[in-house]
Amino acid sequence: MIKLQNISVSVNQKEILTNISFNLNPGQITTLMGPNGSGKSSIANTLAGNPNYQLTSGKIILDNQDISLTPPNIRSGLGLFLASQSPVAIPGLNVKNFLWQLYKKHHPQNSTTLSEFRSLLDQESTNLDIKKELLDRSLNDGFSGGEKKKLEVLQILFSNPKYLILDEIDSGLDVDALKLISLRIKKLVTQLNLSVLIITHFAKILDYLKPNQVIILEKGQIKKIGDDKLVNQVETLGFSL
Numbered sequence: 001m002i003k004l005q006n007i008s009v010s011v012n013q014k015e016i017l018t019n020i021s022f023n024l025n026p027g028q029i030t031t032l033m034g035p036n037g038s039g040k041s042s043i044a045n046t047l048a049g050n051p052n053y054q055l056t057s058g059k060i061i062l063d064n065q066d067i068s069l070t071p072p073n074i075r076s077g078l079g080l081f082l083a084s085q086s087p088v089a090i091p092g093l094n095v096k097n098f099l100w101q102l103y104k105k106h107h108p109q110n111s112t113t114l115s116e117f118r119s120l121l122d123q124e125s126t127n128l129d130i131k132k133e134l135l136d137r138s139l140n141d142g143f144s145g146g147e148k149k150k151l152e153v154l155q156i157l158f159s160n161p162k163y164l165i166l167d168e169i170d171s172g173l174d175v176d177a178l179k180l181i182s183l184r185i186k187k188l189v190t191q192l193n194l195s196v197l198i199i200t201h202f203a204k205i206l207d208y209l210k211p212n213q214v215i216i217l218e219k220g221q222i223k224k225i226g227d228d229k230l231v232n233q234v235e236t237l238g239f240s241l
């Protein structure tokens, strides 16, 4: 479980999040919605431990451990995965090699061989309709918007997460791709009993990944917390609800 306890966050001495509290429970999906610039990605970055986002008050608790000051690589080792809204391109970092390193790092006890990993990768890429030639290129370098998002999903699948933060994983995906990745993530949530935070502007992904909790953010503060009925209210009334 992840608990955000009364957190306030500043970037360059300017407060962008104020007094945010909510829990992410195992096996449950929480959705974070809100207008552009309301602070959704800032919450994601704060959870991941991005050093630009300075916690000025409150605590982040992960399975009873205070991780408020824990660096991002250690958080990743504890099973926290952030699929970024804008995945960065890393020229020179071969996708296949990167995924193999990621797999080994997050499965230290596992004796999977490189050739076994390759067939696993082949299988998952085919399922997600990822072109094989992408895997021989540099990570996200010249990738289309949708290709980048699919690559984020592959990274999720090979990093054995416990806590998943998906920042607009649905943006840029066509309808078929959205269905494919949503159903794959849904399977993983059940398999690994994941705690999930989905940041989105669209209800469609939530048809596949039904949220247990919906949080509406406004100007860096929580405006409302409710159940999945809130999503329909946002669809019809906008954020003036």
Ligand SMILES: Nc1ncnc2c1ncn2[C@@H]1O[C@H](COP(=O)(O)OP(=O)(O)OP(=O)(O)O)[C@@H](O)[C@H]1O
Pocket: 011, 016, 034, 035, 036, 037, 038, 039, 040, 041, 042, 043, 052, 085
């Ligand atoms: N690293 C940063 N430097 C300066 N300002 C920032 C930084 N990160 C966030 N902000 C500011 O904080 C506010 C919240 O931004 P954030 O990216 O969290 O919004 P969002 O809710 O994710 O919006 P969107 O729906 O457009 O993705 C914005 O005004 C943004 O400009």
Ligand SMILES: [Mg+2]
Pocket: 040, 041, 042, 085
């Ligand atoms: Mg954002």
